[in-house]
Amino acid sequence: MRKLERILHVAWNDLRIMVGDKVFFFWTLVFPLLFIVLFGLLFKASDNAPAVAELTVVNRDEGRWGAYFLGKIESPTVELKVVANEPAEYSRLIVLPADFSAKIEAKKDQALTFKKREDASTKAAARVETRLYQAIARVLSEIVLYGDGDLSKFLDGHPEFRDLVQVKTRFPENTVTVVPSGFDHSIPGTTIQFIMMMVIIYGGITVMEDRKKGVLSRMLFSPLSKGEVFQAKLLGRWFMGLVQALILFVVGKIFFKLNLGSVPLSLLVIAVFSLAMAALSVFIGSLCRKEDLIIGLAVLLANIFAGLGGCWWPSEIVPPGVRTAAMISPAYWAMDALHKLRFFQGGFGDIFLNLGVLAALAVVLGAVASRTFKIRD
Amino acid sequence: MRRLLLVLGNDVRRHLKSPLAIVIFLAIPMVMTALIGIIFAPRTEGPDLPPIRVLLVDNDKGLASKLFLGSFDVDQMKKMFQVTVTDEAEGGRRMEKGQASAMIIIPERFTLDLLEARTTTLTVVKNPAEQFLPDIAEEFLNTMAVMLSGVVQAFPDEARGIRALIDAPVGAIPWDKLGPELGRAQKKMVAAEKVLNPLLLGLKQEETKALGAKTRFTQRDLFSLLLPGMAIMFLLFVVQTIMRDIISEREDGTLRRMMTTPLRPLELVGARLVGGWVMGMAVLLVMVAFGTLIFRARWGNFAYFLALGAAASFWAAAFFGLFHALVRNRNQAGALSAPIILAFSLFGGSMMNPEAMPKAFRAVGIATPNRWFIDGAALVRDGTFPAESLLVLVGTGLILAALAIPALRRKTFI
Numbered sequence: 124m125r126k127l128e129r130i131l132h133v134a135w136n137d138l139r140i141m142v143g144d145k146v147f148f149f150w151t152l153v154f155p156l157l158f159i160v161l162f163g164l165l166f167k168a169s170d171n172a173p174a175v176a177e178l179t180v181v182n183r184d185e186g187r188w189g190a191y192f193l194g195k196i197e198s199p200t201v202e203l204k205v206v207a208n209e210p211a212e213y214s215r216l217i218v219l220p221a222d223f224s225a226k227i228e229a230k231k232d233q234a235l236t237f238k239k240r241e242d243a244s245t246k247a248a249a250r251v252e253t254r255l256y257q258a259i260a261r262v263l264s265e266i267v268l269y270g271d272g273d274l275s276k277f278l279d280g281h282p283e284f285r286d287l288v289q290v291k292t293r294f295p296e297n298t299v300t301v302v303p304s305g306f307d308h309s310i311p312g313t314t315i316q317f318i319m320m321m322v323i324i325y326g327g328i329t330v331m332e333d334r335k336k337g338v339l340s341r342m343l344f345s346p347l348s349k350g351e352v353f354q355a356k357l358l359g360r361w362f363m364g365l366v367q368a369l370i371l372f373v374v375g376k377i378f379f380k381l382n383l384g385s386v387p388l389s390l391l392v393i394a395v396f397s398l399a400m401a402a403l404s405v406f407i408g409s410l411c412r413k414e415d416l417i418i419g420l421a422v423l424l425a426n427i428f429a430g431l432g433g434c435w436w437p438s439e440i441v442p443p444g445v446r447t448a449a450m451i452s453p454a455y456w457a458m459d460a461l462h463k464l465r466f467f468q469g470g471f472g473d474i475f476l477n478l479g480v481l482a483a484l485a486v487v488l489g490a491v492a493s494r495t496f497k498i499r500d
Numbered sequence: 501m502r503r504l505l506l507v508l509g510n511d512v513r514r515h516l517k518s519p520l521a522i523v524i525f526l527a528i529p530m531v532m533t534a535l536i537g538i539i540f541a542p543r544t545e546g547p548d549l550p551p552i553r554v555l556l557v558d559n560d561k562g563l564a565s566k567l568f569l570g571s572f573d574v575d576q577m578k579k580m581f582q583v584t585v586t587d588e589a590e591g592g593r594r595m596e597k598g599q600a601s602a603m604i605i606i607p608e609r610f611t612l613d614l615l616e617a618r619t620t621t622l623t624v625v626k627n628p629a630e631q632f633l634p635d636i637a638e639e640f641l642n643t644m645a646v647m648l649s650g651v652v653q654a655f656p657d658e659a660r661g662i663r664a665l666i667d668a669p670v671g672a673i674p675w676d677k678l679g680p681e682l683g684r685a686q687k688k689m690v691a692a693e694k695v696l697n698p699l700l701l702g703l704k705q706e707e708t709k710a711l712g713a714k715t716r717f718t719q720r721d722l723f724s725l726l727l728p729g730m731a732i733m734f735l736l737f738v739v740q741t742i743m744r745d746i747i748s749e750r751e752d753g754t755l756r757r758m759m760t761t762p763l764r765p766l767e768l769v770g771a772r773l774v775g776g777w778v779m780g781m782a783v784l785l786v787m788v789a790f791g792t793l794i795f796r797a798r799w800g801n802f803a804y805f806l807a808l809g810a811a812a813s814f815w816a817a818a819f820f821g822l823f824h825a826l827v828r829n830r831n832q833a834g835a836l837s838a839p840i841i842l843a844f845s846l847f848g849g850s851m852m853n854p855e856a857m858p859k860a861f862r863a864v865g866i867a868t869p870n871r872w873f874i875d876g877a878a879l880v881r882d883g884t885f886p887a888e889s890l891l892v893l894v895g896t897g898l899i900l901a902a903l904a905i906p907a908l909r910r911k912t913f914i
Contacts, residue, residue, distance in 0.1 A: 146835040153839075154846075157846055161857065161858070161861060164858050227700060230694055230695070232698045232700050232701075232702070233700070233701060235701070235703055237703045237706070238705075239706070246632070246635065249636065249639060250639070257646040259702070260643065260646045261650065263696065263699065264650025264651070264653055266695050266700065267650070267688075267691070268653055268654045270691055282653070284653065285617075285653060286646070286649050287648070288619075288644075288649045289619060289621045289622070290621070290622050290638065290641050291624070292626055293625055294625065295595035295628070297596055332831075413520075413521055415741045416520055418834075418838055419521050419528065420524060422528055423524055423527065423528045423531065426531075426532055427531060427532075437630060437631045439627075440539070440632055440633075443550055443551075445539055446550075465629075467596060
């Protein structure tokens with residue numbers, strides 16, 4: 124019992140020193156918040172906006188079919204902006220040539236030029252494109268239905284297109300009921316990334332400095348053994364990760380209405396993940412003698428793990444090979460577990476494998492770190 | 501001057517003796533560029549996105565649903581969608597575990613409703629954890645819905661005929677009277693072919709950058725776009741590592757010993773600033789070499805780029821010179837420098853294309869060297885001299901150097 128108290132005392136002291144450092148707030152709050160806002164707004168934009176996708180139309184048609192075709196494109200989600208000439212600024216643009224009507228009436232095939240700005244919203248472009256294909260399908264169906272008649276008289280009277288097949292969308296049962304916000308995606312990713320960065324950099328550097336300055340040696344004059352010093356350092360870094368996650372989750376809940384699904388299970392995932400990162404930080408801190416080296420390694424590892432693990436972009440858009448390779452990243456297992464909890468209302472059974480992998484990683488890294496842990500250089 | 505060069509040469513040799521930190525800072529942009537490049541590079545074959553996993557539940561098992569299922573068998577669709585036919589219970593279970601992007605449910609009586617020209621509804625169940633792929637499946641379904649509606653309306657008599665045939669026993673079908681009906685259908689088919697093959701109305705897509713400027717974005721273009729942002733970010737890391745000597749030597753007592761030699765403080769300060777500048781340039785050139793060899797990145801006119809790199813390195817050396825003159829000790833320098841560089845990189849566009857950022861982030865980005873370097877590199881790539889970027893980097897760099905030199909001189913006083 125006394126032993127545990129001593130370990131907890133040292134770990135708590137490490138945490139206290141860290142929280143007292145002004146830079147701590149940059150790493151745990153300011154910088155992650157910037158990331159959360161940036162990525163949250165980006166995800167939000169791709170989820171919902173633009174609610175109405177704009178399509179610029181250059182209508183040079185000299186007949187009546189141009190206006191009729193545009194009527195077929197119009198929908199609550201697509202706004203048409205008809206102009207006489209191609210403007211310098213647009214996101215999406217379609218050109219109806221002067222002989223648009225003439226070609227249809229002569230039953231001559233034609234392809235309309237549809238231009239998309241590469242830097243405009245991909246989702247809005249896809250929405251407009253789909254709408255264009257649907258409009259073409261509607262017009263062609265009506266022409267087929269009209270038969271062999273004179274197409275110049277088509278617009279004087281013809282059978283109207285009816286949407287006989289309709290499409291209804293929903294989410295799977297026992298999952299979410301409302302569309303997750305951009306922040307529901309960005310906060311877990313940012314939290315995982317910054318636990319890696321902060322615990323490895325801050326935790327690693329302080330282990331190295333304590334060793335170099337002889338703090339670790341002096342601690343041996345207390346009733347602490349080398350093993351207990353190691354455990355205390357590991358525990359202190361674990362606390363750092365937990366504090367970081369708690370701060371971001373609380374801020375997320377208050378300011379961004381973050382929904383984690385099961386809060387206790389989310390915290391359990393974070394706890395096991397932080398333990399693995401704490402072990403990695405002690406290992407790197409024991410191995411390296413230079414601060415820059417620790418920063419470099421931390422930035423390298425955290426970025427690779429975050430990129431592969433789905434902290435920056437949705438893993439669905441990643442090629443299958445990279446998705447398989449992502450399994451080497453601890454961030455992948457943590458993010459996957461948080462997704463199961465948030466988006467699929469998962470329970471302990473659903474994240475058991477994730478927890479097992481992260482716990483195994485924590486044990487392996489902990490064992491390696493304990494072997495490399497040095498009191499003095 | 502000779503003494504300045506001696507200190508400079510000695511610094512360079514010292515850093516090259518233990519280059520691991522610099523090597524790691526050089527490796528990071530390469531690894532990050534490779535990772536982003538692999539994930540986002542445009543594919544030469546097939547769609548840019550991975551296959552979309554779609555579960556199909558056919559509760560109809562009729563003619564229309566079979567036709568619908570067949571539409572996924574077209575080569576282009578096969579590349580885009582990875583379809584698994586399943587039942588609703590199993591599909592629901594898999595969707596609840598997020599094992600597919602979307603599940604499409606074809607309702608019972610789908611064929612009969614279509615043939616009877618009644619409204620029918622397809623359901624698409626979307627994976628809530630995914631943000632893009634379920635929407636693509638939904639849009640595809642919307643288009644298919646329009647096409648199916650169109651076919652049924654274009655051939656109403658034939659649809660009614662097929663509907664009658666479905667329920668009638670084989671013996672009750674008046675086969676002898678089907679000839680004229682089939683003849684009429686054939687005429688319609690021939691007429692429809694004129695509209696549908698080739699399509700009377702189609703789309704020709706272009707991706708544009710500016711009026712009349714077409715772009716075909718390749719993997720090489722992506723690497724060329726990413727590398728300058730990564731290069732400036734890690735150039736800042738490397739230069740701050742080198743410039744930290746200023747404070748380390750003071751704390752280690754090296755400075756005290758150096759000041760007992762005929763070396764003047766100004767020469768020492770000059771050597772440190774020029775050292776940071778030269779090492780920054782060297783690191784940038786190594787990154788350019790690796791970027792060209794590994795990623796075949798395009799940098800544009802090399803002389804222009806060299807000038808831009810020299811300006812950015814000078815800026816970094818001057819900035820970190822001033823920074824190390826202002827911080828109290830090595831710990832403070834270490835704790836503050838990484839956040840500053842990361843903030844520069846976040847706002848300046850090293851981590852994300854500035855065009856994709858919110859306006860407020862972009863406005864702050866103007867105050868970072870990253871933004872001016874990235875913008876300048878883009879101009880150089882397009883064959884333009886980056887006059888504005890150079891002016892800003894050199895101008896602000898000179899101001900920083902003017903502030904740094906006296907501040908650093910004070911730091912050399914023992």
